Amino acid sequence: MTSTYRVSGAPKVHADKCGLRSVKTRASASSLVGAGWPLVCASCAIIVAYHIMEEANPKTWRKTMEAARIIWTRKVLRKKDYILAVQTIRNGLMAATFFCSMTIALLTAALGALFEGSGSSTALSMAPEPLFSPATALQLPYIKLALLATVLAISSAAFAQACRYLMHASFIFLVVADDPAIEEPSQTELKNEQSPLTVPTGSAERLMVIAERWWWGGLRGMYITLPLITWMASGTVGFLVASVLLVWILSILDKPLTNTVA
Template sequence: MMEKKDLDLVLVPIGLAVMVSYHVWLLYRIRRHPKTTVLGINAINRVVWVKAMMSDAKNAILAVQTLRNNIMASTLLSTTAIMLSSLIVVLMTSNSVGISSGGEGYGGGLIHGNSSKLLLSIKFFAILVCFLTAFLLFVQSVRYYSHTGVLINVPLKNHAPTLTPEYVGRIINKGSYFWSLGMRAFYFSFPLVLWIFGPIPMFVSSIGMVFFLYFLDTSHDPVLSAEVQNVELV
């Protein structure tokens, strides 16, 4: 019979493999069949939106306000990520969780799995990596949204050969992709947080997270106009 300490060696890698495999599959769907995913449909419609904004100078204020809202959302999430990272660092260095005191396990026998303090420190470090990754991704999102705010207000009649609505659409889509990746880092942190309470909650939450994300990411009946169907994903 499998010992409690061996559950982490089996369930945790399987849970992580399930989540990574799902995102590999999602990336394939976005690249090959974008109109069957929410991310792909949104990327196509952002290009159409950029063309509409740049075709009329009267839309400049609307475009800037929309991008400002996106920047504020990314800024809020990046601030949240760095605050959570700071909290994890405090917990890792605090004697209250017993990580630095070494030796005995934690949880008082309630953790059905490896409860060594060394593994606890690894758990906190994995969560810290998720939050720091999310912070960096949201910062990059702000960067691309800021670039878009400048480029989208250049009138079409004054365009250089390299500045087209399609190019601006690629820039804003990069900002959105970084925002989505930052959210994925938050999603990955949830099973890792539950890993503190044992490998079984972590494994169950990983499976549940994949089902949850599947219904959020896929679009089985996309309603696309003829104009949008002819737009290539950038």
């Protein structure tokens, strides 16, 4: 009788232990629900804080390139090497056009997935999100796609603006040149601020700097899409890790030029 009781009671004790373990697992999992949004905010704050620090830093790659374009423009105008200017601007236009087309293609794909998913009853297939409530987890894929589409739209618009300013710069180079063969406007036209013949002397430099800033903004938008894609593929924790890695990589890319190779 005793042996029979022990044998028949063993599965019951094991079942009680498994049930207790599953209850603890569910309790620990439920305690993590709600931690998703703080992690998302922390990931975004890391990226935003880095760019605020980058803007305040007087010595960065972007500001070095802006100064280089000012010096380059002055030398081209001084030497009247307009062939070099046109070739350089053409190369910049081709690169900006390529990146603009690529971001528009990615934007189209993201918007297609977003509208296709919103019109169907099934949820979009992405990485599971145990850190959010079930209701929020169902809507989270659409939020991710909307953020990705927004960043891609801003990036494509930035590249389009870079093309715009580079195209205008190609005309300004000859207009501001000190060429006696060019018929200059009269003093009356120069005094009239609304006259289309009035072109500031430093307008070519300014256009090149503005084009560089838009170019930088477009590329920066493409970099920021990487953590968003990681968020879709691996969840919120992956988003946080990808944001930290992105900031580390950008801190290397944003270092200014130095006299040493290393």
